[in-house]
Amino acid sequence: MASTDSSSKPDTEKPDEVTSEGTPVTEPTDEVTTKVTPKASDAVTAEEPVKVDEPVKTEDAVRTEDAVTVDGPVKTGDAVTTDDAVKTEDAVKTEDAVKVEEPAKVEEPALVAASTSSAPAPKAPAPAPKSPAAARSRFSFNANSLRQNGIYIAFALIVVLFAILTGGDLLQPQNLSNIIVQKSYILILAIGMILIIIAGHIDLSVGSVLGATGAFSAVLMVNHDVHWAIAIPLTLLMGALIGAWQGYWVAYFGIPAFIVTLAGMLVFRALTLVILGNQGIGPFPDTVRDMANGFTPGWLGNVALGSLGGADVITLLVGVALVVTIVWTQWRGRTARQKLGQSVESMTVFLLKIIAPSVVLMFVIVQLARFKNLPWVLLLLGALVIIYSLITARAVFGRHIYAIGGNLNAATLSGVKVKSVTFWLFVNMGVLSAVAGIIFSGRLNLAGPTAGNSFELDAIAAAFIGGAAVQGGVGKVIGAITGGLIMAVIDNGMSLLGAGSEQVMLVKGLVLLAAVAFDVWTKRRAGASSR
Amino acid sequence: MPSNILEMRNITKTFPGVKALQNVTFTVAEGEIHAICGENGAGKSTLMKVLSGVYPFGEYEGDIVFEGKTCEFSGIRDSEERGIVIIHQELALVPELSIAENIFLGNETAKRGLINWDETNARAAKLLKRVGLDENPTTKIIELGVGKQQLVEIAKAMSKKVRMLILDEPTAALNDDDSAHLLDLLRGLRDEGITCVIISHKLNEIKAISDQVTIIRDGQTIDTLHMKRDEVTEDRIISLMVGRSLENRYPDRDPSIEIGEEVLRIENWTVHSPTQRGRVLIRNANLNLRKGEVVGLAGLMGAGRTELAMSVFGRSYGTNISGQLYKFGKPIEAKNVQQAIAHGLAYATEDRKRYGLNLIDNIQRNVSAAALGKLAKAGWVDDNQELSVAEGFRKSLRIKAPTVASITGKLSGGNQQKVVLAKWIYTNPDVLILDEPTRGIDVGAKYEIYQIINQLAAEGKAILVISSELPELLGICDRIYTLSEGRITGEVPREKANQELLMQYMTRGQE
Known part of the structure; x- marks a missing residue:
């Protein structure tokens, strides 16, 4: 047992390491196409070389990925900008590494020049700082709104900090895409986790459930050749059943979620090992890999954005649609409140609240569009964020979650079906863990026995950094996503700077502590002013 | 006149945006009971x-002079060292620890870090005797009623060589017997030379026990009255408190509204304790409520009032519930x-x-x-509809908050109660059970709550009011049931009801 385990272990862990160390580029094949204007066709050809991992054996598959990612650190943008900026030895070393692999560089100069000389890098962070600065002057006197908005300000500051430290590399199109796609499964877990934390519970088992569901899907699709359209729903069903199991013990039997899910963490890790027979299973069908790793085809082709080069039209349209939706819903809410004679924030604050996120969103979208088409995973993540934000804000079910977390007794006496809500929360968490499980194993092209190890901690940290309260009753989906992104940016930014994993861990730990300390501090201040 | 043990001079305390205290001067004479x-x-x-x-020196302006010395307390430990002990409204006892452990919590009788239990329990027993609590020092707090817990708190204060005891609403949760006992105890403490400051809403108690009363309104000292010299009446205190005179503490009912058909009938209602096996909390209770009627439910603490109400309300308390509801x-x-x-x-x-x-x-x-x-x-x-509903209640119930987006935790007790009422009124019920609707609420807000109750009755709802304050029940109810040890022991119409009669029924034992 130990032998097979150890043989597969390094494989499954490597990709992880790669993502933290070689973060700048995980889809190295894209490197070539990165900044070339015509893309739709390239996207196809770009995928081609990866297909080298035809060899069916798992190790091979992973190794190809490894091999690919080892070449990865080739980042021409890196190289050029590091020349400009004053850099440490580390940076120079990466530069050396870069020089080993010339081909990518060939096509770049023009664009890199554009991006550095016309200075979108220094410009790029500009929209972000605008919001925190203004927001802070507005809200500094009000502990409560500081508490609500602090997370976004902190996020903006962290992004700006790393953008400056990395000489703009952090905000480069490809890197931006990587940050989001690489951590997508953590973000998906964080969505489920924040709901559970709002209700005053916790789920320590999500990493193991992710592993178990990923393994299940691998056995179905790889070992039994089940079509993905059947295998995926079955996997989601398995996630739901696991969630129902835990939900039963928590909601109906009345065991604290901490204990139930701690047990679940062990049980479902064991289940993972049983399902896999102690070895990694892969590779996955192309469709699944594409969904986890690939990009939407550029249905509408590309459009030239002047000096920024070409960009995917679909991506841009999605971005514009999102911005329009944000503006429209905010405006509608404001006018409705006004009609009801409610006080609304002043026009300046209102505009700021619309413009700041819109600008940031558009910036990200443009960068993504310049890099490639929309990643499938981002599309999925976006949909989940919107759906769950709506549920928490507007649905009866969502309201009941807050009511339970805010005051369990009052909720019970107000006729909230506490047990049923709690039960379904865990079912939901199970399904989302399964979604993350499929994406994670699809991304690695392998379902390994250690898949998802300690992901629960990342998801929980994301929720708490994102403003959830330890006692429950407080938190937002968008906050948890922001919390997850803060950690992703720290991960990515620090690895761009060549920091070791121990340093990243240290910083992330301190950020978590600081975030909760800030929450407690503002709460105390808000509490004091109430008396 | 004896010298002043405490002088607080020109105390001003500001919270961000609010002046909670403004030049408050508060003087307490040695060895008196002083009410606020x-x-x-x-x-x-x-x-x-x-x-x-609790708010350390530097966070407020003004001087505190205690026993002739200016004090600059930086925390509650400092003030306790000087002999000022405060007992908060919410009792601060550890339920799973024994009486003795609680009394000496943070102040243990220990030698080299090891607690001497014999001595601890012996000392605790002595203190318990002094406060008149007949319990074993090793009894867990969780097994005591609120009244006895209050006594433990006082025993705890006395273990600290208290010079001045401050009690915040000590009788709010107590029944009349326990209250009377507590007040007797305070008189005894005064005779032993311990100065007491008591914050209370119960004006009859203040009148009965205190030597002086200081009235505070809107963060300012309004007046200090000497009970014996000045002619102090409850109405005078009330008018000073609210800044207006309340001619009648209970609003009049519109006599034209007739009491209609029976809305709810509770028959043979029996409830067993969920924690103690075999203990019957409510035995064969029968009562009915009619349309447009305000019915009172009087009973001493522990008689089972809340248990009755909650068991009727969707069996949210108690086990093995039998009986039948008719609507x-x-x-x-x-x-x-x-x-x-x-079911409304x-x-x-x-x-x-x-x-x-x-x-x-928030309120909404x-x-x-x-x-x-x-x-x-x-x-x-x-x-949006939710907002307009909440906004409607904020206006109609006069909830004092800038908007319905205000957090309820920051509202005063009266306004919180109005939010609770709004929540239930919005369910459009036929029967409203109001359990202690005015507990911990100031006089002005109480009046408003009574008005709301009358309004609801006028709309044809049946209302059951549970209250520890008999004058309140007498003031607002059409009919009053009395509950004693889980049994309905009496049903008195308004015209015949008086405090003596009700008390007689409420203390009627099991035969």
């Missing part, structure tokens, strides 16, 4: 927190809270902070909490 009166939010508790060092003459089943609400029952709890409100959420969402379905289509809440 004021509406909720007037600044009484803040003043006591300044005195006890408009037809038998109904309310096995859980959802069913109870669906509503229960506003006696403990709004623990059972009534989501204190970290608390108001809609019990009837969210009415605001939702296919599971989605129409928050």
Whole structure:
């Protein structure tokens, strides 16, 4: 047992390491196409070389990925900008590494020049700082709104900090895409986790459930050749059943979620090992890999954005649609409140609240569009964020979650079906863990026995950094996503700077502590002013 | 006149945006019982927190002179060292520890870090004797009633060589017997030379026990009256507290409204304790409520009032419940809270902070909490409609808050109670059970609550009011049931009811 385990272990862990160390580029094949204007066709050809991992054996598959990612650190943008900026030895070393692999560089100069000389890098962070600065002057006197908005300000500051430290590399199109796609499964877990934390519970088992569901899907699709359209729903069903199991013990039997899910963490890790027979299973069908790793085809082709080069039209349209939706819903809410004679924030604050996120969103979208088409995973993540934000804000079910977390007794006496809500929360968490499980194993092209190890901690940290309260009753989906992104940016930014994993861990730990300390501090201040 | 043990001079305490205290001067003579009166939010508790060092020196302006020395407390330990001990409204005892452990918590009788239990328990027993509590020092706090817990708190204070004892609403949760005992105890302490400061809403108690009373309103000292010299009446205190005279503490009912048909009948209602096996909390209770009628339920603490109400309200308390509910003459089943609400029952709890409100959420969402379905289509809440509903209640019930987006945890007790009422009124119930609707609420807000109750009755609702304050029941009810040890022991119409009669029924034992 130990032998097979150890043989597969390094494989499954490597990709992880790669993502933290070689973060700048995980889809190295894209490197070539990165900044070339015509893309739709390239996207196809770009995928081609990866297909080298035809060899069916798992190790091979992973190794190809490894091999690919080892070449990865080739980042021409890196190289050029590091020349400009004053850099440490580390940076120079990466530069050396870069020089080993010339081909990518060939096509770049023009664009890199554009991006550095016309200075979108220094410009790029500009929209972000605008919001925190203004927001802070507005809200500094009000502990409560500081508490609500602090997370976004902190996020903006962290992004700006790393953008400056990395000489703009952090905000480069490809890197931006990587940050989001690489951590997508953590973000998906964080969505489920924040709901559970709002209700005053916790789920320590999500990493193991992710592993178990990923393994299940691998056995179905790889070992039994089940079509993905059947295998995926079955996997989601398995996630739901696991969630129902835990939900039963928590909601109906009345065991604290901490204990139930701690047990679940062990049980479902064991289940993972049983399902896999102690070895990694892969590779996955192309469709699944594409969904986890690939990009939407550029249905509408590309459009030239002047000096920024070409960009995917679909991506841009999605971005514009999102911005329009944000503006429209905010405006509608404001006018409705006004009609009801409610006080609304002043026009300046209102505009700021619309413009700041819109600008940031558009910036990200443009960068993504310049890099490639929309990643499938981002599309999925976006949909989940919107759906769950709506549920928490507007649905009866969502309201009941807050009511339970805010005051369990009052909720019970107000006729909230506490047990049923709690039960379904865990079912939901199970399904989302399964979604993350499929994406994670699809991304690695392998379902390994250690898949998802300690992901629960990342998801929980994301929720708490994102403003959830330890006692429950407080938190937002968008906050948890922001919390997850803060950690992703720290991960990515620090690895761009060549920091070791121990340093990243240290910083992330301190950020978590600081975030909760800030929450407690503002709460105390808000509490004091109430008396 | 004896010298002053305490002088607080020109105390000003500001919170961001609010001046909680403004040049408050408060003088207490040695060896007296000094009462502080004021509406909720007037600044009484803040003043006591300044005195006890909860708000340390530097966070307020002004001087505290205690026993002739200016004090600069940096924390509660400092003030306790000088002999100032405060007993808060919410008791600070550890339920799972014994009486003795609680008394000496943080102040243990120890040698080289090891506790000497024999000595601890012996000392505790002595203290318990002094406060007149006949319990074994090793009894766990959780096994004591609120009244006895209060006595443990006082014993704890006395273990610290107290010079001045501050009690914040000590009798709010006590029944009349326990209150009387506590007040006797305070008199005894005074005779032993311990100065007492007592914050209370119960004016009759203040009148009975205190030597002087200071009235605070809106963060300012209004007046200090000497009980014997000045002609102090309850009405005078009230008018000083609210800044206006309340001619009648209970609003008049519109006599033209007739009491109609029977809405709810409770038959042979029996409830067993969920924690102690075999203990019967309510035995064969029968009562009925009629349309447009305000019915009172009087009983001593522990008689089973709340247990009766909660067991009727969707069996939310108690086990092994038997009996039958009839609504408009037809038998109904309310096995859980959802069913109870669906049958038009509503229960506003006696403990709004623990059972009534989501204190970290706003007024709007608390108001809609019990009837969210009415605001939702296919599971989605129409928050604009919700907003207008909440806004409507804020205006009609005169909830004092800038908007319905205000967090309920920051409202005063009276306004919180109004939010709870709004929540239940919005469910459009036929029967409202109001458990201690005016507990911990100042006089002005009480009057408003009574008006709301009258209004609801006028709309044809049947209302059951549970209260520890007999004058309140006598003031607002058409009919009063008395409950003693889980049995309905009497039913008295308003015309015949008086405090003596009710008390007689309430103390009627089991035969």
